[in-house]
Amino acid sequence: xxxxxxxxxRFAGRPPGALPGYVPGADIPTDDQRxxxxxGSMWLVKAATGVLLVVFLGTHxxxxxxxxxxxxxxxxxxxxxxxxxxxxxxELGLLVTVIVHAALGVRAVLVDLLPGERALRRATWIIxxxxxxxxxxxxxxxxxxxxx
Amino acid sequence: MPDPTIVLRVWRQQGSDASNGRFETFEVQADPRRDSxxxxxxxxxxxxxxxxxxRHACHHASCGTCTLLVDGRERLxxxxxxxxxxxxxxxxxxxxLRNVPVVADLAVDPGVMLTRVAGxxxxxxxxxxxxxxxxxxxxxxADVGTAERFEDCLECxxxxxxxxxxxxxxxxxxxxxxxxxxxxxxxxxxxxxxxxLDLVNTEHGIWQCRSVWSCSxxxxxxVDPAARIMSLRRRVWRGDHRSGSAP
Amino acid sequence: MTRAGVRRRATAWxxxxxxxxxxxxxxxxxxxxxxxxxxxLAHFVVLSRLTAGSEGWNDLLGLFGSRPFLxxxxxxxxxxxxxxxxxxxVILLTLGRGTRRSGLMFGVVLVASAALAAxxxxxxxxx
Numbered sequence: 001x002x003x004x005x006x007x008x009x010r011f012a013g014r015p016p017g018a019l020p021g022y023v024p025g026a027d028i029p030t031d032d033q034r035x036x037x038x039x040g041s042m043w044l045v046k047a048a049t050g051v052l053l054v055v056f057l058g059t060h061x062x063x064x065x066x067x068x069x070x071x072x073x074x075x076x077x078x079x080x081x082x083x084x085x086x087x088x089x090x091e092l093g094l095l096v097t098v099i100v101h102a103a104l105g106v107r108a109v110l111v112d113l114l115p116g117e118r119a120l121r122r123a124t125w126i127i128x129x130x131x132x133x134x135x136x137x138x139x140x141x142x143x144x145x146x147x148x
Numbered sequence: 149m150p151d152p153t154i155v156l157r158v159w160r161q162q163g164s165d166a167s168n169g170r171f172e173t174f175e176v177q178a179d180p181r182r183d184s185x186x187x188x189x190x191x192x193x194x195x196x197x198x199x200x201x202x203r204h205a206c207h208h209a210s211c212g213t214c215t216l217l218v219d220g221r222e223r224l225x226x227x228x229x230x231x232x233x234x235x236x237x238x239x240x241x242x243x244x245l246r247n248v249p250v251v252a253d254l255a256v257d258p259g260v261m262l263t264r265v266a267g268x269x270x271x272x273x274x275x276x277x278x279x280x281x282x283x284x285x286x287x288x289x290a291d292v293g294t295a296e297r298f299e300d301c302l303e304c305x306x307x308x309x310x311x312x313x314x315x316x317x318x319x320x321x322x323x324x325x326x327x328x329x330x331x332x333x334x335x336x337x338x339x340x341x342x343x344x345l346d347l348v349n350t351e352h353g354i355w356q357c358r359s360v361w362s363c364s365x366x367x368x369x370x371v372d373p374a375a376r377i378m379s380l381r382r383r384v385w386r387g388d389h390r391s392g393s394a395p
Numbered sequence: 396m397t398r399a400g401v402r403r404r405a406t407a408w409x410x411x412x413x414x415x416x417x418x419x420x421x422x423x424x425x426x427x428x429x430x431x432x433x434x435x436l437a438h439f440v441v442l443s444r445l446t447a448g449s450e451g452w453n454d455l456l457g458l459f460g461s462r463p464f465l466x467x468x469x470x471x472x473x474x475x476x477x478x479x480x481x482x483x484x485v486i487l488l489t490l491g492r493g494t495r496r497s498g499l500m501f502g503v504v505l506v507a508s509a510a511l512a513a514x515x516x517x518x519x520x521x522x
Contacts, residue, residue, distance in 0.1 A: 075452040372494060
C-alpha cells in the first residue's frame with residue numbers, strides 16, 4: 001500500500017458503511033489477533049530481558065574480570081567458578097536472557113529493513129533457529145566444562 | 149539599504165518519480181526582519197518561475213498545507229521567520245516532505261494519511277482541558293455548555309516526514325494516524341474505541357514505533373504523537389476496550 | 396517515495412537528522428546493539444576453546460590480556476552501558492514518564508554513560 005495512484009479513477013461505488021471522503025486503498029490494514037498480541041508481548045519480553053541483563057551481565061562482568069587476579073580467569077578458575085550453584089544459575093540466566101534479547105532486537109531491526117511479510121517470516125525463523133542453536137551450544141559447553 | 153539576496157535551492161520534480169528530480173537555484177531578495185520562508189518562496193514564484201509547484205493556504209499555521217523541509221527539517225514555512233533559519237549568508241534548501249508521495253516539486257499528496265485520520269474517525273473539535281469561564285470566576289452559566297476548541301493536530305504530516313520508521317516501512321500507520329487514534333479513544337465523540345484500538349494494535353501500527361521521538365520534536369502544534377503511541381500501548385496492556393474476541 | 400540521491404528505503408533511517416536528539420539515540424542504540432550481537436557470536440566461538448582443556452584455554456589469556464584487547468573491552472563495555480541506559484530511557488518513555496523531555500533524558504543517558512564508561516575504562520586498563 002504505497003499510496004494512491006494519481007490518475008483520475010472511475011468511481012466504482014463506495015463500500016457499505018464507508019465514511020464520507022472514502023478513498024480506496026486508504027483503509028487501515030488489519031493484523032490477525034494473534035499477530036497483534038504477539039507484537040505487544042515481544043516488546044514486553046524485550047524490555048524485561050533488557051532489565052534482567054543489567055543484573056546478569058553486571059554480575060557476569062564483575063565475577064569474570066574483577067574478582068580474580070589479572071582480570072582473566074584461567075581454565076581452573078573457570079571450572080571452580082561454575083561449580084558454585086549460584087554462579088551457574090547466574091551464567092545460565094545470562095545465556096538465556098542475552099540470546100532472547102539479542103534475537104528480538106535483531107528481528108526489530110529487520111522489520112524495518114525487509115521488504116515484505118514473507119521475507120520477515122523467513123528471517124524470524126532463521127533468527128529463531130540461530131537462537132536455539134546458540135542456547136543448546138551454550139548449555140552443552142557449560143556441561144562439558146563442568147564435566148572435565 | 150536594499151534587501152539582502154538569499155540563494156534558494158528548491159527541489160524540482162515532475163510527477164511522483166524522484167529520479168528525474170534535481171535542485172534548482174534561485175537568487176531572490178529577502179528581508180530577514182519581515183519575511184517568512186513562505187514569503188520568499190512566493191516571491192520566487194511570482195518574480196522568477198511561475199512553474200514552481202507548492203501548496204499554501206491559510207498562512208497562519210492552521211491548515212497544515214504548506215509543510216516542507218527547510219534545510220532538512222520539517223517546518224511550516226508560513227510561520228517560520230526567515231531570520232530564525234537563515235544566517236544571512238548561506239543558501240537555504242527547500243524540499244518536499246519525506247515519506248509522502250510527491251505530486252510535483254514541493255507539493256505532496258496527503259490523501260491516504262488524511263483519509264485514515266478521518267476514517268478513524270477523529271472529530272475536529274474537542275473539549276477544552278481548562279475551562280476559561282471558571283478561571284475568570286463565571287459560574288452557573290447553563291446556556292453556554294461545554295467549552296470546545298479545535299483539535300491540536302493540523303494534519304500537516306511533519307511527523308510522518310520526520311519518522312525514520314515510516315521511511316523504511318510504507319505500511320507503517322505513522323504518528324499522525326496513531327496520535328489521532330489515541331485522541332479518538334480518549335474522547336470518543338462518534339467512534340467506537342474498541343474498534344479503533346483494534347485497528348492500531350498491529351505490527352504495522354503501534355508496535356512498529358521505535359521510540360525515536362522525532363515526530364514529537366517537529367510537531368508544530370504540540371500533539372506529541374510519540375507520547376500518544378505509548379499511551380495506546382498502555383491501553384492495550386491494561387486491556388482497555390477489549391472487544392468481544394478472545395486474544 | 397524514494398528520492399534521487401537519497402538512500403533507498405531500507406537504509407533511509409540512517410539519513411542524519413542533525414540536532415534531533417531522538418534520532419541520535421535511535422541510531423546509537425541500533426549500532427551498539429548490532430555490534431554487541433556480533434560480539435556475542437564471536438564470544439561463543441572463543442568460548443569453544445574451553446573444550447580444549449587447560450592448555451588450550453590458558454594460551455589465549457595472554458592475547459586477551461594484551462593492550463589492544465583491553466581497549467576493545469573498554470569500547471564494548473561502553474556500548475553495553477549506553478545501550479542499557481538508553482534502553483531504560485525507552486522503557487520510561489513507553490510508560491509515559493518524561494515524554495516532554497525525551498531529549499533531556501538522552502542528555503542524561505549520554506553523561507551517565509560517559510561517566511560509567513570512564514569508570515570501567517579505569518578498572519579495565521589501570522586496575
